[in-house]
Amino acid sequence: MKKLMLGNEAFARGLYEAGCRFASSYPGTPSTEITEALAKYDEVYAEWAPNEKVAVESALGASFAGARAFAAMKHVGLNVAADPLYTASYTGVNGGLVIAVADDPGMHSSQNEQDSRHHAIASKVPMLEPSDSQECKDFAMLAYELSEEYDTPVLVRTATRVAHSQSAVEQLPRSEKALKPYTKQPGKYVMVPANARGKHIVVEERTKKLIAYAETAAVNKVEDNGSDIGVITCGASYCYAKDALGDKVNYLKLGMTNPLPDKLFLDFAAKCKTVYIIEELDGVLEAHARALGIDCKGKEIFGCIGELNQVIIAEKLLGKVPEVTPYPEALPIRPPVMCAGCPHRGVFYTLAKHKITVSGDIGCYTLGAAKPLESIDWTVCMGSSVSCLHGFNKVLGKESQNKTVAVIGDSTFMHSGLNSLVNVAYNASNSTVIILDNSITGMTGHQQNPTTGYNIKGDPAGKIDLEALCRAMSFEHVRVVDPYDLKQCDEVLKEELAYEGPSVIISRRPCALLKYVKHKAPLKVNTDKCVGCKSCMRIGCPAVSIKNGKACVDTTLCVGCGVCSQMCKFDAFESTKKEA
Amino acid sequence: METKNIMIVGVGGQGTLVASKLLGHLLLSQGYDVKVSEVHGMSQRGGSVVTYVRYGDKVYSPVIDKGEADYIVSFEILEAARWLPYLKEGGTIVTNTQQIDPMPVITGAAQYPEGLAEKIKAAGVKIDAFDCLKLAEEAGTAKAVNIVLLGRLSHYFDLDDEAWMASLEANVPAKFLEMNKKAFLLGKNA
C-alpha cells in the first residue's frame, strides 16, 4: 500500500532501498530529515558530521571503500562542501556517491536564496531534481545507478516544498549491494596536477556522455497535449504549472537539470509557437534554451525572487486574479521569538543592557536580533561571528575591542567557528567570544553535535570539551557562566571585556525544549507587589505580558527560569508551587 | 473531483503538524490523492505557522495560495484573521477562540485586536468559532486542542467516525489514545 511520506523521508527510503550503507551529513533546513530518517534503518551507518565539507569527504571515503554513500545539506551547506565536490568530480567514485542539496526559495529558514544548480554546472556533476515524494525516492535510487555507471558523484536537488511536503509513496524491499573492492589507482584518486590534467579530459568526455543520456532519459519527460504552447520546467515548478495550466499546454519536465539536453529542447520547442520556461530562482533552463536559439519567455514574467505557485502562474499567464476577502484592519505581526526559558535570553539581555556591538551567527540565537532585545549587529554565515569580530577589532582596535563580542552556538562553533577562533588566538586580536552552549543544535530541530556527548541515534559518543579545547588554543581566559544568572553574566562580561587579551565565555545551559531538562514550577505575579514598572518586559519573554497595568505570567508557557524575577525590584514574581 | 484545499494555521508549537499528518492519513485511506505541505525551522519558534492539505483525484501542487482554501482550521483566533485572504469564496473557517499574544502585543508596540470573530463574520464569511482549549483541558490535556479542532472539522466531511478513529489510532501514541478520542468527540459535539 502507498504511504504518505515527506519528500525527505521518501528520499531516505530510496537510499535505503538502493543499498546505501554510509551517510554523513550536517543538518540544515530543509534537508535535515533525510539523514534522520536514514538513521532509523539498521542496515545504514548514519552520522552527523561537524560540517558539510567533513560530511562530503567522509562520504567520499566511504565510496572509495566500495560502499554506496551519501551526504545531505542545505543549499548554503554546499558552499562549505564545494571544495571536495569540485575535485570529487575528477576522482569519480567506487561505490556510488549521492549528495542531496536542499534549496529554500522564499527563504523560509535561510540567510540567502541561492540556486544550487550553479554548483552542479560549475563542478560538472550531474544533478537530478524530483518534484514530489515518489520522485524523491525514485531519483535517489537512479542517482546511484548514474553515479556508478558514469563514475561521478551525483547531486540531487530538492527545495522546501518538495522536501517538506508529504505525498504517496510505494515502498519496496532493500536490495543489498556488496562492497566494491578497493584497488589502488593513483591516476584516478591522487589529484596532483599531472593526474588531474588527465582527469579533466575524462570529466569533459563524461559530460558529453551524460548529455547523450539526458536526450532520452526517462526522467526528462515530454507531455504532448497537442497544444502550440510549450512549458519547460523542473522540480516543484512542474507541479505548480500542472495545477495552473492542466493539460492545455505541452510540457518538457526535466528530472535531470545538469547537464541539459540540446536536441530534446530544440525538438520540443519546434512543435510550439510559444515557449514558457517556468522555474524558481535563477534562469538556468532559460539560459540553456536561449543559448540554443529558442525564443522563450521566463524570468521577464516570473522574476528570480521567492517561490512560485499555481496562483502566480495562473495570474501571470492566464490573467486570473484570485478573489480575496481581506480582513478589514491591519493585524499585529507574529514573528518567531526565543522560547520561554531559552537560555540565550539572559546573555542577550546583558549585551543589550551594556550596548555591546554583537557579531552574530546562525542559530536560534539569531533571534537576539529581534525586538525587544535587538542586540545583534550583523549575521552572515555559519562561523562568521568570530572571524568578523576579529577583522572588526583589528581595524578599530582600542575603539572597539572592549565593546564588542561574538556570539556563536555550540553546533555552529563546531561547524566552523573553531577555525575562526584559531585565527583570534593566532593573530591575537583582543576579542571576546561567547559560545552559547545549549547542548544541542537547536534551530534545525534538536540534532546532536560533537559537544553533546551523543550521536545521531542518541547513543553515547565522543564529547568535545570546550574549555579544554579553548585552553589548548592558548586562551588564558576561558569562563563559564549560567545564563539564568543575570548577575553572574553581567560581572563576567564586564571583566572579560576589560581584560586586555582574547577571551572566551561559555554560556552553558541546555535548551529549555530538551526532553530531559527538568523545569521549575511556573511563576506567577503577586499583584499586590507589582507596580507595573514593566522592567520585566525588557527581556522579551513570550510568557510575560502586561494585563490591566500589572505583569502577568502565562503559566502554560513559563518554565520557571526566573530571569524575569531578577529584573523585578519589587519581588513580585513568586513560584506557583506551594511552600512545603 | 476538483482538488479540495484545507489550511491549518496557528502558532509555532501548538501541534499543527500532528493535525495535518492525521488529516493526510485519513484522506489517503479514503482513496484520494493527497499532498500535505509543512513548514519546519525558523518560524516554528512561536511564529505564525501554516500547513496545507490538498486532496482530490490527482493533486499536483502541495501549496495553497490566496483565494483557494475550502477550509481554514485555525488554532488561534488572530491567525484565523491573518489567513482570511486565503479562503475561497464560500469557504469555512473552523477556529479556536484562544488568544495567544504575539511579541508586538507583549512588548506593548501593538494591541491584540478586538472582536476578530465578529469582524470575520461581518465580512460575509462562514466562521465556526469555539473555545477548544477548554474542551482539550476537559479531555485531559491542553495539548489536545488539535484533536478537538479535527473533531469539529469532521462535521463538514461525509465520513463516519470509524475512519477518523482509525486515523487517530495510527497517529497518536497508544497511551494518549483514549484522551484524544475524548477530545475528538468533545470537539465534534461542541
Ligand SMILES: Cc1ncc(C[n+]2csc(CCOP(=O)(O)OP(=O)(O)O)c2C)c(N)n1
Ligand atoms: C552552512 C550552513 N549549514 C547549515 C545551516 C543550517 N543551520 C542554521 S542554524 C544551525 C545550527 C544552530 O545550532 P547552534 O549553533 O547549536 O545554535 P542553537 O540553534 O542551538 O541556538 C544550522 C545547522 C546553515 N545556516 N548554514
